[in-house]
Amino acid sequence: MTAKIGIIGGSGLYKMDALTDVEEVRLTTPFGDPSDAFICGKIEGIPVVFLARHGRDHHLLPTEIPFRANIYGFKSLGVEYLLSASAVGSLQAQVKPLDMVVPDQFIDRTRNRISTFFGDGIVAHIGFADPVCPALARVLADAIADLNLPDVTLHRQGTYVCMEGPAFSTLAESNLYRSWGGTVIGMTNLPEAKLAREAEIAYATLALVTDYDCWHPEHDSVTVEMIIDNLQRNAKNAQAIICETVKRLHANPPASKAHRALKNAILTPLDKVPAATKEKLHLLLAKYL
Numbered sequence: 001m002t003a004k005i006g007i008i009g010g011s012g013l014y015k016m017d018a019l020t021d022v023e024e025v026r027l028t029t030p031f032g033d034p035s036d037a038f039i040c041g042k043i044e045g046i047p048v049v050f051l052a053r054h055g056r057d058h059h060l061l062p063t064e065i066p067f068r069a070n071i072y073g074f075k076s077l078g079v080e081y082l083l084s085a086s087a088v089g090s091l092q093a094q095v096k097p098l099d100m101v102v103p104d105q106f107i108d109r110t111r112n113r114i115s116t117f118f119g120d121g122i123v124a125h126i127g128f129a130d131p132v133c134p135a136l137a138r139v140l141a142d143a144i145a146d147l148n149l150p151d152v153t154l155h156r157q158g159t160y161v162c163m164e165g166p167a168f169s170t171l172a173e174s175n176l177y178r179s180w181g182g183t184v185i186g187m188t189n190l191p192e193a194k195l196a197r198e199a200e201i202a203y204a205t206l207a208l209v210t211d212y213d214c215w216h217p218e219h220d221s222v223t224v225e226m227i228i229d230n231l232q233r234n235a236k237n238a239q240a241i242i243c244e245t246v247k248r249l250h251a252n253p254p255a256s257k258a259h260r261a262l263k264n265a266i267l268t269p270l271d272k273v274p275a276a277t278k279e280k281l282h283l284l285l286a287k288y289l
């Protein structure tokens with residue numbers, strides 16, 4: 001089964017309740033095994049494929065997530081639009097727990113992630129000034145706004161600071177990220193967005209605010225309990241938003257520059273790329289060979 005729309009669920013979103021005709025697809029990739037089986041199914045008749053980023057039983061640390069295998073797996077199943085759902089802490093007073101943010105920028109504070117498919121004899125540099133697909137982000141933000149869900153405050157833009165984890169930030173770090181203009185903080189989205197861009201998949205995130213990290217003088221510092229509690233309160237809304245976004249994407253798939261991201265990015269002449277590398281990357285390079 002193939003699907004143009006993929007959903008990657010983070011903390012608290014380990015399955016999509018609205019999925020019908022479900023089939024589990026366990027696959028391997030040249031970059032190892034993905035986080036879990038891909039759950040292929042339909043939302044109101046529209047084919048989609050879902051993956052739990054940390055595994056369905058949340059056993060993978062952010063550092064341990066096989067980001068390359070996950071994105072490669074989505075690509076091999078035909079995905080062109082990837083919607084992510086993620087728990088985030090807020091770095092700004094006006095962005096409150098239970099609010100939703102559709103980030104448009106990232107700051108990379110990761111250290112131990114492999115966030116490229118390239119190397120081994122092929123060099124490519126994708127453009128990443130706009131790390132989130134603006135067209136996909138607009139569909140997602142419009143879906144949130146138009147659903148008009150009670151108690152949902154939407155922020156259509158924001159900078160997501162991606163830290164390594166797994167420990168949460170120190171107070172000094174949290175204040176530093178605030179001074180840099182960070183809006184929210186999480187541990188997963190940046191490598192995913194980079195790899196999705198290299199795989200020419202449009203990517204956008206529904207960021208669910210669960211806490212004020214540790215900088216807010218009037219709020220307790222973030223704990224896992226706080227995150228899970230707020231995620232559970234927001235889970236129904238998050239699923240409704242994803243379903244609405246899927247329907248809109250299917251009815252009106254937006255043009256995305258991400259779909260041609262490799263066009264001017266590859267430096268190495270393809271006839272000089274080692275055969276084994278070419279084979280490993282065939283799925284990504286096929287249309288340029």
Ligand SMILES: CSC[C@H]1O[C@H](OP(=O)(O)O)[C@H](O)[C@@H]1O
Nearest residue numbers: 010011062086087186187188227
């Ligand atoms: C559950 S505590 C922190 C954990 O939650 C976020 O994960 P995800 O982005 O997959 O929702 C955050 O990035 C951390 O990995």
Ligand SMILES: Nc1ncnc2[nH]cnc12
Nearest residue numbers: 087088089185186213222
């Ligand atoms: N405060 C926080 N820091 C990092 N990741 C998070 N995910 C949810 N809240 C977070």
